[in-house]
Amino acid sequence: MERKIQGLVLTPEQLKARRQRNIAIGLAIGCVALLFYAVTIAKLGPGVLNRPL
């Protein structure tokens, strides 16, 4: 059964702003991940993975 939801219809301006914010959030999360990776290597050294299990 087809079900129609009468939700909020965003204006083109709102859609554009949301898309821009999503891209910015994605980039920011990527930068934070890279930063934490770089700091981990800097603090623990490149041999961090070279250890007995």
Place this chain on the structure above:
Amino acid sequence: MSLISENDFGVAENFHVSVASPSDYLALLKPRVMSLVIFTALTGLLIAPSHVNPVVGFASLLAIAIGAGASGALNMWYDADIDALMRRTQKRPIPAGRMHRDDALGFGLVLSVLSVMTLGIIANWLAAALLAFTIFFYVVVYTMWLKRSTPQNIVIGGAAGALPPIVGYAAATGEIGLASIALFAIIFVWTPPHFWALALVKSDEYGRAGIPMLPNVKGADRTRRDILLYALVLAPLGLVPWFMGITSLAYGIIASALGVVMLVFAARVFYIRTGPRVDRCAMQLFGFSILYLFLLFAVIAGERMLAMLVSILAG
């Protein structure tokens, strides 16, 4: 019978869809203030006696900058009502209607927690605690309390802007050193004449917004006197890093010259009280005060970086 009524998909009364762009969120962070924070925190980091890994140092500065930006966002959340009344601030995202206040509050709180936790993890928890205190002081003590209640608002509140060198130093060493306290003192004493020079020119705007800046409450003459008094303290205070042996004689000479020029500008504001040059003198002092602080810290940071470069080249 449907478990979900049609109304559940409707729009609540206070629901809003944001049209804020990433640049609006960037504006919330007060990028110009952030750049000054990065610069002064970097100087605090560089004067630390211990060596800091460049990656860790960069990440620490980034965390401090984000913390400063978060406090800027929380400031804009709280001050949205008075920002709308002043020409200088009415184009900010909230008064301009591009962003809802709640969004700024959420953004500021999330960044505050993230920046403090990040600094704690990558540097140390003393630096993180100092950053948290800086955010608290700026948002709660200055923005929420002092700004609207006393003409000494920027004198006491200036401590928040003066703390970044201490945070930077603590990030490098894990302690609060005398050297970083000297830099704190310079910014702390520099803040009142810097802001009061602007307040002399913009007193009508501050008055319209109901902010009790010194010229509005005590008058322009009292403000001119206090600007001169602070400049008289600031000029010798700028030499303290040289007396403490943090910097070379070159810094001492430059700081002396800059201190004299600062005094001349402050004296002009004090003596020229009528005529078409009044506002121009105040704005010249405002402009030069920015250059003064920038040059002092640039020389300290430059000397330290040069010393590091020489030691690296010398092996």
